Amino acid sequence: MRFPRLTDVGSEPIDWIVYGIPFDGGTTFHPGARFGPRAIRDASQYLKAASMEHRIDLAMSFSLADGGDSPVAPYSCADNLESATTFAHELGASAQSHLLALGGDHSISLANIRVAWDRAGSPANGLAAVIFDAHMDTVDAVWGESYGHASFLRRAIDDGCIDPSRTVIVGVRGSLNTLDDMKYADAEHITLVPMSSFIDDSAAAERSVLEFRRRIGDAPVYFSCDVDAVDPAFASGTGTPVCGGFSSAQLLGLIRKFAGAQLVGADVVEVCPARDQSNNTAMLAAQIAFELLCVDAVGRRE
Numbered sequence: 001m002r003f004p005r006l007t008d009v010g011s012e013p014i015d016w017i018v019y020g021i022p023f024d025g026g027t028t029f030h031p032g033a034r035f036g037p038r039a040i041r042d043a044s045q046y047l048k049a050a051s052m053e054h055r056i057d058l059a060m061s062f063s064l065a066d067g068g069d070s071p072v073a074p075y076s077c078a079d080n081l082e083s084a085t086t087f088a089h090e091l092g093a094s095a096q097s098h099l100l101a102l103g104g105d106h107s108i109s110l111a112n113i114r115v116a117w118d119r120a121g122s123p124a125n126g127l128a129a130v131i132f133d134a135h136m137d138t139v140d141a142v143w144g145e146s147y148g149h150a151s152f153l154r155r156a157i158d159d160g161c162i163d164p165s166r167t168v169i170v171g172v173r174g175s176l177n178t179l180d181d182m183k184y185a186d187a188e189h190i191t192l193v194p195m196s197s198f199i200d201d202s203a204a205a206e207r208s209v210l211e212f213r214r215r216i217g218d219a220p221v222y223f224s225c226d227v228d229a230v231d232p233a234f235a236s237g238t239g240t241p242v243c244g245g246f247s248s249a250q251l252l253g254l255i256r257k258f259a260g261a262q263l264v265g266a267d268v269v270e271v272c273p274a275r276d277q278s279n280n281t282a283m284l285a286a287q288i289a290f291e292l293l294c295v296d297a298v299g300r301r302e
């Protein structure tokens with residue numbers, strides 16, 4: 001988006017730092033999301049700073065910089081989590097600088113969530129969370145791995161960083177591993193607004209999303225956007241695609257409904273550029289990042 005590198009802005013306090021975690025060792029299907037951050041940066045060159053929908057200019061709303069890429073540990077999810085968390089902790093001024101992470105597979109979100117929770121003052125109940133994803137990512141372990149891309153949400157809840165009773169997953173859909181996959185979400189009182197609800201009654205599904213927005217009010221909230229929430233017809237460049245998802249326009253419109261929420265951290269994950277000759281997925285991810293920043297910019301204006 002042609003904003004400066006963090007290393008070039010000296011001691012000036014930065015409100016939002018966008019950075020990459022080029023790791024895909026937590027992937028269960030097509031690998032390649034490690035190349036996501038550079039593809040998203042490349043696609044973001046064409047993004048401009050002003051939002052027509054919100055009538056707001058990011059460049060006038062807050063300071064923004066690119067924090068570069070985290071060092072990764074490509075053979076170990078746990079070591080990578082450690083490495084990315086350490087890197088994120090050191091980015092910017094902890095009290096002021098919010099972090100937007102570019103994945104990488106969804107396992108990288110846990111590092112960013114931990115730091116966002118810490119920077120929000122370690123709220124005892126955890127952060128509220130808005131997650132756009134085709135999957136629930138609440139699997140306890142896959143092939144003995146507890147820190148893979150299907151487990152980030154469960155681990156964030158285990159850590160106390162995310163409050164499941166104030167968490168919504170939007171766009172989730174089958175197929176599932178087993179019907180038991182639903183049990184954890186139900187037991188933890190996670191709000192699901194499944195993709196099927198948008199097909200059956202789009203207006204009612206949007207009302208469910210708005211009702212969640214009202215319920216979290218001014219609570220600090222974390223946003224995680226997995227590009228596989230969007231249909232592979234629009235975003236083929238992802239490692240675990242599921243047919244029957246949102247259009248790009250639908251997803252961007254849903255994010256805008258959260259304008260003014262107290263966003264304390266965010267990520268855009270699972271862009272796998274090699275599976276998309278058009279680069280549309282990276283372009284979409286860059287636009288998602290822009291819309292997420294606008295959510296916070298509107299809050300600062302109000």
Ligand SMILES: [Mn+2]
Nearest residue numbers: 106133137226
């Ligand atoms: Mn995911």
